[in-house]
Amino acid sequence: EDKVVQSPLSLVVHEGDTVTLNCSYEVTNFRSLLWYKQEKKAPTFLFMLTSSGIEKKSGRLSSILDKKELSSILNITATQTGDSAIYLCAVANAGGTSYGKLTFGQGTILTVHP
Amino acid sequence: DTGVSQDPRHKITKRGQNVTFRCDPISEHNRLYWYRQTLGQGPEFLTYFQNEAQLEKSRLLSDRFSAERPKGSFSTLEIQRTEQGDSAMYLCASSLVGLTGDTQYFGPGTRLTVL
Numbered sequence: 624e625d626k627v628v629q630s631p632l633s634l635v636v637h638e639g640d641t642v643t644l645n646c647s648y649e650v651t652n653f654r655s656l657l658w659y660k661q662e663k664k665a666p667t668f669l670f671m672l673t674s675s676g677i678e679k680k681s682g683r684l685s686s687i688l689d690k691k692e693l694s695s696i697l698n699i700t701a702t703q704t705g706d707s708a709i710y711l712c713a714v715a716n717a718g719g720t721s722y723g724k725l726t727f728g729q730g731t732i733l734t735v736h737p
Numbered sequence: 738d739t740g741v742s743q744d745p746r747h748k749i750t751k752r753g754q755n756v757t758f759r760c761d762p763i764s765e766h767n768r769l770y771w772y773r774q775t776l777g778q779g780p781e782f783l784t785y786f787q788n789e790a791q792l793e794k795s796r797l798l799s800d801r802f803s804a805e806r807p808k809g810s811f812s813t814l815e816i817q818r819t820e821q822g823d824s825a826m827y828l829c830a831s832s833l834v835g836l837t838g839d840t841q842y843f844g845p846g847t848r849l850t851v852l
Contacts (some may be wrong), residue, residue, distance in 0.1 A: 628781075657840065663844035665741075665828055666780070711779050715839070723768060723832065723839050724793065727779030 625666030626636045627661045629712050629728035635737050636702055644710050645696040656688055656695050657725065659711040666711055669697070709733075715736045739763060741844035743829050747749055750819055751848045758847045762831030764781045767813050770841060771804055772828040773797065786812060786833070819851045 626649045636642055647648055648656065648734050655673045659666035670679045671689035672695060679686050683706075686697045711726040742761045750756050764767045765790055772780035784794045785803070788809040798804075801819075806812040816823055826848050830841040 632774070662841075665845050665849075668840055668842060671840050695748060723770075723841075724782050725770070725783065725830075725841060726782065727772075729777070730779050736841075 625716060625726040627712055627726050627728035628715050629683035629731050631731060632729060633734070635731040635734045635736065638703055639737075640702050640735075641698065641700045642702060642733065644699075644712075644733070645694065646696070646712030646728055646730075647692075647694040648712075648714045648726075648728075649693065650714045650716060651725065652716055653690070654715040654723070657713045658686055658697050659680065659713065661709040661711055661730070662707075663684075669710075671728065699733075704735050704737055707733055708713045741829055741831050741842055743827075743844040743847050745847055746761060746845060747848050747850075749852065751821060751852050752821060754819055755817045756819060757761055757776050757813055757848065758827055758829075758849075759811060759830075760829030761814050762810045762829070763833075763842060764810075766831035766833045766842075767809070768832040768834055768839065768841075769806055770830040770832070771812070771814050772830065774826045774828055774846075775824075784815075806827065816849075819849075824851045 630645045640732045670686045675690035708716040709730040770785040771783040774780040786806040801817045805816040826846045828846045829844045832841045
């Protein structure tokens with residue numbers, strides 16, 4: 624069974640700090656890894672990663688995939704209170720009728736204090 | 738608004754009643770997914786459709802749950818004889834399977850409370 628584990632489960636920082644969120648996975652047939660941000664509503668898409676070692680960036684957020692280590696990290700620099708949210712990591716399956724199905728981790732709750 | 742929409746946003750029902758939720762995907766998307774999320778957990782896959790065909794159902798989806806996508810556009814998720822354990826956020830997502838990737842975009846969810 625596919626499995627995604629995120630760490631830490633929660634993190635409290637102050638504005639301006641840099642944070643690194645971790646995601647590791649065990650998937651029978653890997654297609655892609657996705658990061659979402661969830662703020663008391665539906666998850667909003669951040670990144671999709673398919674190739675190992677290629678960093679994706681969007682403003683202060685960046686992410687990279689390591690297929691050898693079966694893991695990914697999400698970095699947020701110069702955190703702001705608006706970054707407070709649950710960050711979800713999900714892995715998409717590439718196999719047969721399960722193609723595209725997402726398996727989510729438990730999420731990391733990030734709290735940024737002023 | 739061209740995103741995924743869900744209706745209703747909140748539903749409170751008594752145990753034993755039937756409920757039905759609706760999801761309208763992004764118009765050109767051919768895949769539609771249903772997930773369930775409980776407090777403190779990530780979303781869990783329930784089922785998905787490619788066009789009107791239901792291709793996979795999770796073991797989580799008991800016989801009391803049924804989903805349809807009759808014309809390959811909107812979808813409905815029905816829960817019969819609701820139980821308190823069904824209380825959760827029900828999320829719908831859609832994607833376009835193709836060479837450019839198949840990122841799933843989520844709707845706002847329907848929060849179900851079973852009393």
